[in-house]
Amino acid sequence: MICKKILTYAGYKNIIQLSAYAANVEDIMRIAIPVDEKNIKGNVCVSFGRAPYFMFYDTEKDKSDFINNSAANSQGGAGIKAAQIIVDNNADVLITPRCGDNAAEVLKAAYITIYKTKNNLIEDNLKNFKEEKLSLLTEIHEGFHGHGVK
């Protein structure tokens, strides 16, 4: 994770700043989660590409914001568009129950790590993440190749 963080901030030429970031990496995490409603006490959405909303949680500020997922109504390539949204909103990590291969490719290229949810409660998953109890999402399903997510 430390290496990834330095890469992400490669624009910073100032070495001191870099090491400052590296030291505090555990505290500076922006976590994305696909959710069913705009409420941190709510549920994680079973689909990534067509989730109605995305929640972005800032670990340092302990604050979350929600945005509508404009990819949800896409005819095709929803996973790709959703992944683009996650990238554009500067997430470091995505916690999701599932993810298609095209979306995973986008996230991988942006150095965003994908974790698998443990249950369907947002708060539980955030807690599990902080306690390092979540595992990486290894089963990337074949995308629906432009046809929408199940």
Add this chain to the structure above:
Amino acid sequence: MKQLLILSGKGGTGKTTVAGAFIKLSNVKAYADCDIDAPNLHLIMEQGSKPENSDYYGLNKAVIDKNKCIKCNLCYENCRFDAINNCDGYEANIYDCEGCGVCEALCPSSAISLVPYKAGDMTLYRGYKVFSTAELKMGSGNSGMLVTEVKKKMRLASDADFSIIDGSPGIGCPVIASISGVSMVLIVAEPSLSGISDMKRIIETAERFNTKIAVCVNKYDTNTENNEKIKKFCKNNNIKFVGEIPFDKKAVEAVNNGLTIVDIDCAAGDAVRKVYKETIKILSN
């Protein structure tokens, strides 16, 4: 939910006939007809509940406002799908239009807009079982998305841990969409050279996905030599062969009366029971 998908490659081998029998035998709580181009499953499955119909909107399609059109011909020149007719004013052909938006983006007089277009009808039966089906309006592309929507509706059967899907012929878009995420594909082959050629291509398509594959032969006795060829092919390629069903005139009678082949007493019905048993063994492992 474990999903069993029934495909064939070639049309007319008996997918729907086998699917109908399997649905009856398994008493499955969720099933779908993903042959949205030519759905037939509803003709042999008795529906206990009222149908819930909904519209399916596919890609938006281009519409040209003739009043704003300045006949610059840019849309015609740049449409990759030959969807612009320019003989009598400019018009977008809804059957050829893929909704790419190039014409809309290029039009200097904003005469073109992309509007929602109904591409199909979805029907859902929600009684003791959930049956999801749809029919694509003719000439529509993008059938894959509709297939995905049809499959999605089966999730409404929250207590179903197993579902059966009747697929479509071919190897293209709707077939690929139907294979995505299923636990097992059962290919219903027929013992003809065309059938064998098509079977090989659908197997090749299915193998791209992480799914179990098995083959059965319908109307096997119409050409026992070709039937043996299929069995040999399966053996040589490590594909499970789950059985053979004889050609049975009574099967046609059953279907014409809106029944499955296990609703009547016939040789095809007896054989499909064995195929079903073998298929479930593989699915459950």
Add this chain to the structure above:
Amino acid sequence: MKIAVLSGKGGTGKTFISVNLTYVADNSNYIDCDVEEPNGHLYFKPEIVKREKVYAKIPMVDKDRCSGCRRCVEFCKFNALAYIKDNVFVFEDICHSCGGCMLLCPENAITESDKDIGEISEGVFNNSTIYTGILNTGEETGVSIIKKLLNNIGDEHYTFIDCPPGSSCSVMESVKNADYCILVAEPTLFGVHNFNMVYKLVKLFDIPFGAVLNKCLAGENPAEKFCIENNIKILCKIPFENELGKLNSNAEIASQKKEKYLSLFSSLLKTIEEEVKNETAFDFKR
């Protein structure tokens, strides 16, 4: 004179009928538009004289020219492009090859490369030309292959177009420029249900058509009933015969092997000629 053979339901006998008509017409063209599962070539075993690959255009982004404006990503209706870490990613399997991104890029940073999606072959059988299109497995749609197959086919000979099953865009593409359509029906409930769909399609395209009832058994024929009720001309009724089934399953051309089928198809061809003369502007003298 282009004659399309279609059915709605698969397995009704489109290939069987178009292959045999090609045989009896001789000096004709056969075009296999069922590019997902082409079968006609199995019957003809044509001597191949030409092969041509079919390509789809896929965008390629020149990183040095790309300014990161993301216009291409925002434009793509299919979401086939993504912008990550100063790079535009192209998802080939989603791309519809519309060329929009290339046209709209303000820096002219996008060009196109060819992706192999299938092949067309041209072959010879007796005095007829056999055209076969085949889509690579894993590809979504063969419409561009069908378009290519039907390009530049003249009217001086009979051309029999073997259509894909269903009534989707592939079928429409195969049928749209046909002069006459043969709708093939089988005597089952499924057959009639799907026959209705292609019946609507040919009416929509305003192409004259007639029906061939295949695999006819004794007793009530729901397809015949449908044709009578809707005033559809029945061109021919082909009985279900084990012998015929056997020939077909071995990809043998029935009218080549048996006199009675040669006679049946010669007669069908004559009927079609008459119908075409009456229904179209063609007075086709072979």
